[in-house]
Amino acid sequence: VRMHDFIQNLPKAELHVHLEGTLEPELSFALATRNGVKLAHDTPEALVAAYDFHDLPSFLAIYYKAMEVLVHEADFYEMTYAYLTKARSQNVLYCEMFFDPQAHTSRGVAFDTVIRGIRRAQLQAADELGIESQLVMCFLRDMSADSAMQTLLASLPYKSWIIGVGLDSDEKHNPPIKFAEVFARARTEGYKLTMHCDVNQLDTLVHIRQVLDVIGVDRIDHGINSLEDSAICAEIARRGLGLTICPVSNRFVVQNLTGDEIRRMLALGMKATVNSDDPAYFRAYLNENLAALVDDAGFTEAEIRQLLRNAFDVSWLPAPRREHYL
Numbered sequence: 647v648r649m650h651d652f653i654q655n656l657p658k659a660e661l662h663v664h665l666e667g668t669l670e671p672e673l674s675f676a677l678a679t680r681n682g683v684k685l686a687h688d689t690p691e692a693l694v695a696a697y698d699f700h701d702l703p704s705f706l707a708i709y710y711k712a713m714e715v716l717v718h719e720a721d722f723y724e725m726t727y728a729y730l731t732k733a734r735s736q737n738v739l740y741c742e743m744f745f746d747p748q749a750h751t752s753r754g755v756a757f758d759t760v761i762r763g764i765r766r767a768q769l770q771a772a773d774e775l776g777i778e779s780q781l782v783m784c785f786l787r788d789m790s791a792d793s794a795m796q797t798l799l800a801s802l803p804y805k806s807w808i809i810g811v812g813l814d815s816d817e818k819h820n821p822p823i824k825f826a827e828v829f830a831r832a833r834t835e836g837y838k839l840t841m842h843c844d845v846n847q848l849d850t851l852v853h854i855r856q857v858l859d860v861i862g863v864d865r866i867d868h869g870i871n872s873l874e875d876s877a878i879c880a881e882i883a884r885r886g887l888g889l890t891i892c893p894v895s896n897r898f899v900v901q902n903l904t905g906d907e908i909r910r911m912l913a914l915g916m917k918a919t920v921n922s923d924d925p926a927y928f929r930a931y932l933n934e935n936l937a938a939l940v941d942d943a944g945f946t947e948a949e950i951r952q953l954l955r956n957a958f959d960v961s962w963l964p965a966p967r968r969e970h971y972l
């Protein structure tokens with residue numbers, strides 16, 4: 647109990663959360679009814695009971711199906727405001743949130759509809775709840791580089807609402823270099839760069855090398871397998887690159903909380919952070935991820951403090967805001 651109070655009370659930042667992964671079953675049902683969309687199950691409980699993830703593809707199939715209830719600006723607003731309310735209740739003061747525009751534009755929902763709803767929630771939450779947030783636009787790596795480029799161009803009128811770009815979805819046979827041109831253009835447009843290097847993927851070390859040497863990322867999402875190569879570890883530490891680790895997500899997709907890996911990163915001076923990834927699906931927001939490390943991997947107060955300090959430290963806040971939190 648004492649450690650759980652300690653976790654609750656610490657000011658926190660979250661850097662790896664997919665907004666579409668915060669869509670709670672109850673809101674899914676409300677939106678399905680409102681929008682006349684048919685869900686595969688009859689109750690929120692039945693929907694949760696069907697959450698059967700054992701790897702990345704089995705998670706992604708359920709995640710993309712469920713987001714079909716998101717149609718109108720108000721839907722994106724409500725999802726985002728609900729997440730920010732929940733995060734603030736856990737004493738999260740700052741978050742960087744991913745969104746997947748192609749998962750919506752490919753269904754006929756306009757980019758403008760998606761981003762306006764999200765933006766309105768961010769402004770209102772900053773004002774009314776006192777939680778600061780920034781948006782990171784992800785490209786779906788199992789779609790074409792051409793589609794990613796179209797999405798990048800569509801985002802340019804909203805550039806001041808987006809701090810950076812990322813890469814998510816199915817990593818198998820979709821290496822970082824597939825998007826080299828898109829990310830080079832994103833950089834010239836002033837966006838920060840990150841990419842998912844998911845856990846235990848095919849060619850994982852090749853992919854991590856590409857994000858470091860070809861893409862030139864400012865951060866790495868997951869990146870657990872970098873531990874397999876000491877030169878890669880040394881380089882990540884030397885560049886001060888943040889790694890956004892998602893313990894409970896990892897427990898679902900690779901059956902491992904990756905507590906040992908997080909500890910090894912800290913020992914090597916790598917800036918590991920803890921995050922929730924898709925909290926509505928993995929049924930764990932940031933506090934529950936930290937509690938899992940304490941309860942199931944024996945993390946100490948000092949280790950938890952270091953992980954949270956790292957998150958503010960590698961965040962994409964302007965320096966004065968970052969120092970305010972540090």
Ligand code: HPA
Nearest residue numbers: 664814815842844923924
């Ligand atoms: N990995 C890849 N793509 C994703 C994830 C993830 O954990 N969550 C949402 N899209």
Ligand code: ZN
Nearest residue numbers: 664814842923
């Ligand atoms: Zn993710």
